[in-house]
Amino acid sequence: MAQVEATTERIVAADAETVFDALADYNGTRPTVLSEQFSEYEVREGGDGEGTLVHWKLQATSKRVRDCLLEVSEPTDGELVEKDRNSSMVTTWRVTPAGEGKSRVVVTSVWDGAGGIGGFFERTFAPKGLARIYDAVLDKLATEVEK
Numbered sequence: 377m378a379q380v381e382a383t384t385e386r387i388v389a390a391d392a393e394t395v396f397d398a399l400a401d402y403n404g405t406r407p408t409v410l411s412e413q414f415s416e417y418e419v420r421e422g423g424d425g426e427g428t429l430v431h432w433k434l435q436a437t438s439k440r441v442r443d444c445l446l447e448v449s450e451p452t453d454g455e456l457v458e459k460d461r462n463s464s465m466v467t468t469w470r471v472t473p474a475g476e477g478k479s480r481v482v483v484t485s486v487w488d489g490a491g492g493i494g495g496f497f498e499r500t501f502a503p504k505g506l507a508r509i510y511d512a513v514l515d516k517l518a519t520e521v522e523k
Contacts, residue, residue, distance in 0.1 A: 391473070
């Protein structure tokens with residue numbers, strides 16, 4: 377099994393603290409910036425960063441739906457880590473300053489990919505598909521925090 381990784385990044389015209397706070401707000405902002413591929417969103421514990429337990433379904437393709445139950449941690453300043461209890465997927469959001477009133481948001485997801493020919497296709501196509509999904513989320517996030 378090879379690890380599969382998908383990374384997307386964006387410069388947002390808002391300071392890093394504002395952007396991080398919006399991402400960590402699982403009760404308020406986060407559900408409003410998710411793209412159409414996310415459904416059945418539910419905060420089960422917490423709701424603000426560290427200690428949050430959140431559920432959603434992610435429809436990566438027309439046939440592939442991932443049922444995600446994510447534990448949220450904040451290992452360092454400006455970093456949110458979402459570990460899926462239902463799979464090997466770990467998504468890390470890093471928000472850092474990027475000049476006056478701007479921030480860089482980098483989202484990286486890694487997981488253990490399948491073996492064989494299915495694994496080849498997963499390693500080839502899944503990162504691009506997930507990058508498109510998170511690009512849409514970053515678009516909506518930018519719109520939200522740049523108000």
